[in-house]
Amino acid sequence: MNQADEPSSPPQPDIIPFPQSRVLPSSRHKPIKYLGQGAMAKAIGAPERQATGHWCSRCQGIWYGYLLEVTCPACGNRHG
Template identity: 65%
Template sequence: MSDGDESEADPDASVLRFPQSRTSPAGAGKPTRYLGLGAMAKILGVPEQQATGHWCSRCRGLWYGYLLEVTCPACGNRHG
C-alpha cells in the first residue's frame, strides 16, 4: 500500500458500528403471545389478514386492530 492512497485501505476500518446492533432486546428469549383482535375489528367483522398488527409491551404480545385502533384487547394499554 502506498502512502496517501486510501483506496486500498481496509473498508471496515472506516465504519463505526453501534454496539446495540448486535444485542438482543430484553426478554427476547421469551415467547410472544397472541392477544387476539381489538374491539373495533370484532364489531366490524374485519378479517385478521386485513387488520393492523400492534405490540403490547405490558402483555408482551401481538394483537390486531382496525385502522387507528390503539387499545390492547387484553389489558387496555394504549402506549405500545
Template identity: 55%
Template sequence: MSDDPPRVIRFPQSRVPGRSRSRPVKELGVTPLARQIDPTDRGLRGHWCSRCWGVWYGRAGEVECPVCGNRHG
C-alpha cells in the same frame, strides 16, 4: 455540512428486548371493534403491548390493547 458523523435517533421500541424461550411473545387476539367491522379478520394490523408482552390485532385507528387497556405500546 459539518464533518460530524450522522447521529442515529433510536425509537422507544428499540429498548424493548426481543423474545426469548423464557419469555415468548403471546398472541393477544383481535379487538371487538375489528370483529364487528369485518368478522373475516381481513385488513388487520398488528400492535405491540409491552405490558402483556404480546401482539394484538385491530384496525389502523385502534390504540388500546384489548386485554389490559394499555395505550402506550
C-alpha cells in the same frame, strides 16, 4: 435591516407523538403471546389478514386492530 423588515415566522404548534407505535418487544427469546383482536376489528368482522399488528408491552404480546385502533384488547394499554 431592522425588526420591522424581518418576516415573522408563524408560531410552532406543540407536537404530540403517537403513542409509541414502534415499540420493540423487550425480549426476543421469550414466546410472544397472541392477545386477540381489537374491539373495532371484532365489531366490523375484519379478517385478521387485513388488521394491523400492535405490540403490548404490558401483556408482552401482539394483538390485531383495524385502522387506527390503539387500545390492547387484553389490558386496555394505549402506550405500546
